[in-house]
Amino acid sequence: MKSDIKKLIDAQKSFYNKGFTKDVPTRKNILKRLKSEIKNREKDICDALYADFKKSEFETLLSETQYILGELNDAIKKIHSWTREKTISASLINFPSSAKIIKEPYGTVLIIAPWNYPFQLAISPLIGAIAAGNTAIIKPSELTPNTATIISEIIKAVFPENYVSVVQGDKDISTALLQERWDYIFFTGSPQVGKIVYQAAAKHLTPVSLELGGKNPCIIDETAKLKQAAKRIVWGKFLNGGQTCIAPDYILVASNIKDKLIQHLKNEIIAAYSENPKNSSDYPRIVNKNNFDRLSKLINNEDIAFGGVIDKTDCYISPTLINEPSLESDLMKEEIFGPLLPIISYNSEEEIQSIITSYEKPLSLYVFSNRRQFSNKIMKQFSYGGGVINDTIVHFLNKRLPFGGVGHSGIGAYHGDLTFDVFSHHKSVVRRGTWLDIPLRYAPYSKKMKWIKILEKLR
Numbered sequence: 062m063k064s065d066i067k068k069l070i071d072a073q074k075s076f077y078n079k080g081f082t083k084d085v086p087t088r089k090n091i092l093k094r095l096k097s098e099i100k101n102r103e104k105d106i107c108d109a110l111y112a113d114f115k116k117s118e119f120e121t122l123l124s125e126t127q128y129i130l131g132e133l134n135d136a137i138k139k140i141h142s143w144t145r146e147k148t149i150s151a152s153l154i155n156f157p158s159s160a161k162i163i164k165e166p167y168g169t170v171l172i173i174a175p176w177n178y179p180f181q182l183a184i185s186p187l188i189g190a191i192a193a194g195n196t197a198i199i200k201p202s203e204l205t206p207n208t209a210t211i212i213s214e215i216i217k218a219v220f221p222e223n224y225v226s227v228v229q230g231d232k233d234i235s236t237a238l239l240q241e242r243w244d245y246i247f248f249t250g251s252p253q254v255g256k257i258v259y260q261a262a263a264k265h266l267t268p269v270s271l272e273l274g275g276k277n278p279c280i281i282d283e284t285a286k287l288k289q290a291a292k293r294i295v296w297g298k299f300l301n302g303g304q305t306c307i308a309p310d311y312i313l314v315a316s317n318i319k320d321k322l323i324q325h326l327k328n329e330i331i332a333a334y335s336e337n338p339k340n341s342s343d344y345p346r347i348v349n350k351n352n353f354d355r356l357s358k359l360i361n362n363e364d365i366a367f368g369g370v371i372d373k374t375d376c377y378i379s380p381t382l383i384n385e386p387s388l389e390s391d392l393m394k395e396e397i398f399g400p401l402l403p404i405i406s407y408n409s410e411e412e413i414q415s416i417i418t419s420y421e422k423p424l425s426l427y428v429f430s431n432r433r434q435f436s437n438k439i440m441k442q443f444s445y446g447g448g449v450i451n452d453t454i455v456h457f458l459n460k461r462l463p464f465g466g467v468g469h470s471g472i473g474a475y476h477g478d479l480t481f482d483v484f485s486h487h488k489s490v491v492r493r494g495t496w497l498d499i500p501l502r503y504a505p506y507s508k509k510m511k512w513i514k515i516l517e518k519l520r
Contacts, residue, residue: 066228066241067241069198069226069228070198070243073169073196073223073224073226075223076223077166077168077195082166082191082194082196082224083165083166083194085141085144088192088194089137089140089141091219091220092137092140092191092192093137095133095184095191095215095219096134098215098218098219099129099130099133099184099215102214102215103126105211106121106126106208107122109180109208109210109211110180110207112207113179113207113208115344116301117343117344117345119343120300120301120343120345124178124181124300124301125178125180125181128181128185129180129181129184129185132184132188132460132477132480133188135460135477136188136192136481139478140481143192144164146162146163146164147164148160148161151491156497156499157493157494157497158492158493158494159491159492160489160490160492161489162487162488162489163487163488164481164482164486164487164488165194165488166193166194166195166484166485166486167195167245167268168196168244168245169244170190170195170196170197170198170243170244170247170484171197171238171239171243171247172187172197172199172200173200173235173247173248173250173258174199174202175202175249175250176204176348177301177304177306177348178305179201179202179212180208180211182249182272183199183201184212185476185480186249186270186475186480186483186484189475189480189481189484190245190484191225192480192481193481193482193483193484193485194485195244196224197224197225197226198225198226198227198228198238199216199226199227199228200227200228200229200230201229203230203231204348204349209227210229212227213227213229239257239261239262242267243262243267244267245267245268245269245270246258246262246267246268246269247269247270247272248269248270248272249272249273249306250272250273251273251274252273252274252275252421252469255271255471259271269472269473270471270472270473270483271466271471271472271473272464272465272471272473272475273306273424273469273471274307274396274398274424274466274470275310275396275420275421275422275423275424275469276310276311276396276420276421276423277310277311277396277423277424277427277445278310278311278312278313278417278426278427279294279310279311279313279426279428279453280312280314280413280426280430280439281312281313281315281322281428281430282428283315283318284430284431284432285318285429285430285431285451286429286431286451287321288325288328288329289451290322290429290451291322291325291326291328291329292329293451293453294312294326294329294402294427294429294453295326295329295330295380296333297427298400298453299333299344300454301345302344302378303397303398303399303401303402304345304347304348304352304398304399306398306424307424307446307447307454309425309427310396310397310403312402312404312405313405313406313407313412313416313417314404314405314406314407315406315408316407319404323366323367323382323404326367326402327366327367330367330382334380338380339370339372339375339377339379344380346375346376347376347377347378347399350373350376353373353376353378354373355399356398356400356401357371357378358391359391359397359401360381360383360392360401363383363386364383364385365381365382365383366404367381368381368400378399378400380400380402381401381402382402382404383401383402383403385404385406386403386405388405388419413439417443418443422443422445422446422467422468422469423446423466423470424445424446424466424470424471425446425449425454425456426440426445426448427449427452427453428440428448428449428450428451429450430451436451444468445467445470446464446465446474447462447464457476459476460476460477461477462476463475463476463479501516502516
């Protein structure tokens with residue numbers, strides 16, 4: 062398999078070097094073909110995601126296919142402006158001259174996609190990679206095999222193999238891919254695996270984007286509209302069965318309103334998924350037995366305020382509220398990535414700070430409050446990838462906002478034109494005039510020392 066991967070990469074590099082992918086009309090046309098194929102296969106994509114972990118058709122349309130079609134529309138519409146050379150003000154020290162920035166593709170890129178949004182998070186970076194003029198190899202997650210098959214079929218229908226290919230397999234295949242030299246690596250997944258990707262990239266000084274995760278706090282003060290807050294938290298937390306990197310990981314709530322909040326959360330869970338969420342067509346399953354086992358162990362010996370129903374035969378864990386877990390518990394040590402929601406009370410802003418800063422920088426942070434001063438302070442006080450005041454996860458939907466982490470929650474950001482920029486090297490070019498050549502910069506320097514500080518100001 063390693064020799065096959067090497068041959069595929071060599072074929073893509075050879076294809077790239079012929080310049081076919083750098084032609085902007087060609088890029089635009091193939092993005093149109095990709096859009097058409099996805100539209101034609103949308104029902105198949107929905108069926109695949111349901112087969113993989115019972116993701117509802119509505120959630121698939123919302124968070125997978127329609128999101129991607131929107132990204133494609135944006136790229137097709139704007140690709141000419143994205144690729145246009147950008148004129149930059151010339152420096153007086155270079156007089157006479159002109160300056161510009163040229164955006165060029167990196168070359169052959171590797172995209173490693175996760176299982177939680179297996180279609181969206183494979184195709185979204187691909188759109189930017191193709192728009193920027195690269196060739197690409199996609200490694201979809203083996204944990205969602207039906208979706209991986211659909212992705213492979215769509216890519217084969219649109220692209221020649223030496224332009225874009227899908228390589229399927231387990232972690233051994235991922236390891237083999239990472240042993241090769243790439244021009245760029247885009248990885249979405251856990252911080253633990255992100256470190257492995259980063260180490261592999263470092264061997265070849267390969268630039269990377271790492272879209273990871275973390276323990277995302279959700280702060281609720283006594284001025285919040287609790288019913289509305291509960292509705293929005295339940296939606297953001299239990300979307301995709303809680304298997305969302307930007308879902309609220311735990312709640313920090315003012316102690317005097319905790320009981321009211323829990324009751325509102327219970328009501329909203331029932332309103333969304335009925336008294337028995339297992340029978341709801343809108344509630345997905347845990348992706349596999351290993352993740353089910355991991356999550357079911359986290360609720361052992363915890364005070365379950367609501368839910369806690371599990372069924373291993375169906376990889377089912379109900380939406381679960383956990384009251385006041387210890388910060389030293391397994392539940393609170395790492396990102397949960399499932400339908401378990403710890404609720405912790407606080408009595409002061411100092412407690413909020415102490416808890417949040419005890420963890421690595423999260424991918425997202427949420428605050429529910431009608432005190433503008435308080436919510437603004439929270440947003441400025443902590444470091445995180447992206448945040449929302451009085452809602453959850455909706456910042457992801459704005460293509461004009463960068464999406465990415467900081468510290469252990471990720472490196473780099475993308476979405477919209479930023480995805481194009483991620484896969485582009487911004488190349489500086491200066492053109493000097495030949496009709497004048499000021500002799501000040503040339504040796505000998507002994508009589509020119511007084512001009513150094515003046516020259517610096519002219520940059």
